Amino acid sequence: MATSAVRAARRPQISLPELRPFEGQELEPDGDYDGVRFEELDLSGTEGGGATFLDVGMYRCVLDEARLGRLRVIDSVLEAVRGVGTELAGAEFRDVELRDARLGGVRLHGARWNRVLVSGGKIDFLNLRQASLTDVTFEGCVLDEPDFAGAALERVAFRDCAVRRAELREVRLKDVDLRGATELDIASGVDRLAGATINPGQLMELAPAFAAQIGVRVEP
Template identity: 65%
Template structure:
């Protein structure tokens, strides 16, 4: 799909830049609990129960977290850089104010993840299912959601730039007050907008999605459709 610029020329939607991860040879995590402001570099956390551990402000660089439990883990303001999170699971994980850059999140099974105020740049979320993801007032730039299901995600007040949704489901999404630029929703298989249909300026949708969203858009404009 294309759009016309001010001079009438056609412009394609700007694609998100994906992370290019090349993890070094990793060292297995030797055990113990995460520590606030901890510094973790070149480590692999595999098949661990990290539930309830406190890593507030921690830094993860060139790391892999595989099949770890993150229930109620405290990772507020953590920095996750050039890393892979694969098969992680958990409820109530706190990543509020965290920074994720050049990260792949693969096949996650999570619920109630707190990421309000977080900053995501060059992040791919591939596969899996996340319920009640809180991204209020977060900043997302060059982020791709691919083949995943998001149930009642909350983007209220967030800023989305070059964000793509590919072959994924958005159920009960809240876009209230979102600012969008080059947000591609055409690949969403299920698009259910609970709130914020008026904030879709800057997004790209398909003709079929426009037809499905027409009643909500008409209601937002105060238009009555009478046969």
Template identity: 65%
Template sequence: MVAKPTRAAKTTGAARKAAGGRPAGDRVAAARRPEVRLPPLVPYAGGLEADGDFDGVEFLAADLTGQSGPGARFMDCALTDCALDGATLGRARFLDSVLTRVRGVGTELGGATLRDVEVVDARLGGTQLHGAVLERVVVRGGKIDYLNLRQARLADVVFEGCVLAEPDFGGATLTRVEFRDCVLRRADLTAATLGDVDLRGAGELDIAKGFDRLAGAVLSTAQLLDLAPALAAHLGVRVID
């Protein structure tokens, strides 16, 4: 006589089938992407202002070099082809906005909030986002060097088709963060906390520090093999052929 499957077994099988045949423990929570739909925008020809309130405007090819706008709020805005060298935007809030082909070195965004934001083809260096909050953000294309995200909180963030050179995630919290078709070079994960961080799509994955913080991340088998020498060195394991 063949025993009939129990109700629990049936439920588990159904759940596994719904998940594409993978056990529940193999699933990775996907990042929720922003759905930015900008209204008709009004061209803005002015500069940044401390605690400024920018609503439904477009900064087009604006030179914001060295300007100061700490605490400013950008709601339903577009920043397109803007220069942000040395701009001060600490504690600024970018909500339901799109930043396209922005460029600059040393942009100060410490403590800023980016929520439902798309960053497209940016060329940035030394951007300061320490202590910032990023929620439902997509960074697509472009190249960002020496990105400072120390003590930042990232939730539902996707890095897609971009190059991140020496990003600093020290002490940051990353939840549902995906790296897709991008380069992650010399990343610092010291004291970071990761949860459902999907690194499998990174075309190049190079961890400089913080190997002990990879719990909560998902790697491919090939990536694990590539990281094996660095992991062994971190653990003090000698590999002798």
């Protein structure tokens, strides 16, 4: 029987205009930032919920405990940002590149990502519960204990990246390509992999989890 190919994730196409430097001290709730360059700023604890980033470049900024729920980021690049406990619940990312980020415990539950590239860096305890990801590529990065519980992933690819202790309970997958993951470790929800494509080596590594899921005992 012929099998259909996995539909590839579309990548963002971003061409930033000449950016003007950000001259404020912190973000403002519901603020509009168009064509702004944020560079080497400590925005820890900033209150920027509901703000909109359009054609924005953010480089080497610190976002520890920043409260950015419902943030809208469109046609923008975030590079080498760092943050622990960053609040981004309900955020919308559309045509965004997130490069070489170092994030821990970032809260993105209920977020909506469309045409997003996450390249390089390391993200620990990424909370994407109940999120919607369409045309998203994770490339050359490390995802340590990502939580996709209840999320919907369509045309999502993992390329040359490590996925460790992933939470997949109640996840919904369509055209998800896991073949390029250098590590694939699923903490729970292996039964939710329908709609994903894995390679033969990953199948062998996941075989004990599949057997346990259907109640098969494997003994020598």
